Amino acid sequence: MLQATLLAQRGQRQAELALNRQTQLMAVVAHELRNPLMTLCTTATLLPRVAADKIARLLEIIERQTGRMSRVIGDLLDVSRVNAGKLRLEFGDVDIADVVEDSLVTCRHAMARHTQTLRLELPSPPGSIRGDAVRLTQILSNLLGNASKYTPAGGEIALVVQRMPDAMVFTVEDNGIGISPRALLEVFDPFVQEQHAVKFNGVGLGLGLAVVRELAEAHGGSVEASSAGLGQGSRFVLRIPIRDGRRWTEAS
Numbered sequence: 001m002l003q004a005t006l007l008a009q010r011g012q013r014q015a016e017l018a019l020n021r022q023t024q025l026m027a028v029v030a031h032e033l034r035n036p037l038m039t040l041c042t043t044a045t046l047l048p049r050v051a052a053d054k055i056a057r058l059l060e061i062i063e064r065q066t067g068r069m070s071r072v073i074g075d076l077l078d079v080s081r082v083n084a085g086k087l088r089l090e091f092g093d094v095d096i097a098d099v100v101e102d103s104l105v106t107c108r109h110a111m112a113r114h115t116q117t118l119r120l121e122l123p124s125p126p127g128s129i130r131g132d133a134v135r136l137t138q139i140l141s142n143l144l145g146n147a148s149k150y151t152p153a154g155g156e157i158a159l160v161v162q163r164m165p166d167a168m169v170f171t172v173e174d175n176g177i178g179i180s181p182r183a184l185l186e187v188f189d190p191f192v193q194e195q196h197a198v199k200f201n202g203v204g205l206g207l208g209l210a211v212v213r214e215l216a217e218a219h220g221g222s223v224e225a226s227s228a229g230l231g232q233g234s235r236f237v238l239r240i241p242i243r244d245g246r247r248w249t250e251a252s
């Protein structure tokens with residue numbers, strides 16, 4: 001009897017915790033969408049009244065903020081797809097140089113704004129791997145976006161791609177705020193943000209790396225984070241296996 005009461009109490013407590021978490025999440029999602037939306041509203045109001053030479057700047061803001069909103073929505077959809085077991089990849093022959101170039105499109109602007117420099121090293125020739133080009137681009141732009149987001153102005157970011165015998169290895173490294181040993185254990189969990197990171201750059205959704213890990217694993221690959229500690233920069237290593245050419249031809 002006593003045990004039944006204890007179990008019921010525990011169940012109720014868990015339900016309360018889940019509800020609290022859900023409420024918190026809704027607040028974070030609303031916040032993440034409201035900020036760019038407010039900027040868009042202000043920009044749209046200004047647009048008809050500004051001088052012609054200022055229009056390009058406003059259009060740039062619109063592009064950046066709509067991009068931010070669609071990334072939030074994309075991440076939320078990806079997490080729900082993963083939870084529902086509905087994440088599907090479109091496998092094909094992926095050109096490494098193209099994927100790197102496409103993933104830099106979204107991050108170059110942020111890096112330039114923060115006067116960060118980018119070091120890029122590709123194998124020569126870069127070659128190709130089997131994977132989903134859109135998803136691989138998404139993984140790399142998430143890692144590069146984080147590197148820029150969590151590195152102070154003037155910092156350095158590197159993307160090094162190496163062809164190993166059985167895998168293509170992508171290393172994204174920065175000399176930014178770093179990650180504490182405790183936080184390293186959970187950075188890939190959904191909705192996780194380190195306090196240190198929030199102080200540096202405000203609240204985010206904490207979904208990017210969760211999606212990155214799912215997408216890496218869906219490729220049969222892996223992603224690992226390391227950092228020598230707070231203030232010591234961070235390194236993310238993504239491994240995508242190189243499939244045997246013959247097996248691939250048979251499978252496709």
Ligand SMILES: Nc1ncnc2c1ncn2[C@@H]1O[C@H](COP(=O)(O)OP(=O)(O)O)[C@@H](O)[C@H]1O
Nearest residue numbers: 146147150193194197204205206207208209234
């Ligand atoms: N390059 C990095 N340097 C320092 N911390 C990072 C880096 N990348 C990720 N993190 C930490 O991992 C957390 C989760 O990252 P992510 O899932 O992309 O969410 P978000 O970028 O929305 O915070 C971040 O909040 C931050 O604490």
Ligand SMILES: [Mg+2]
Nearest residue numbers: 142146208209
């Ligand atoms: Mg992120």
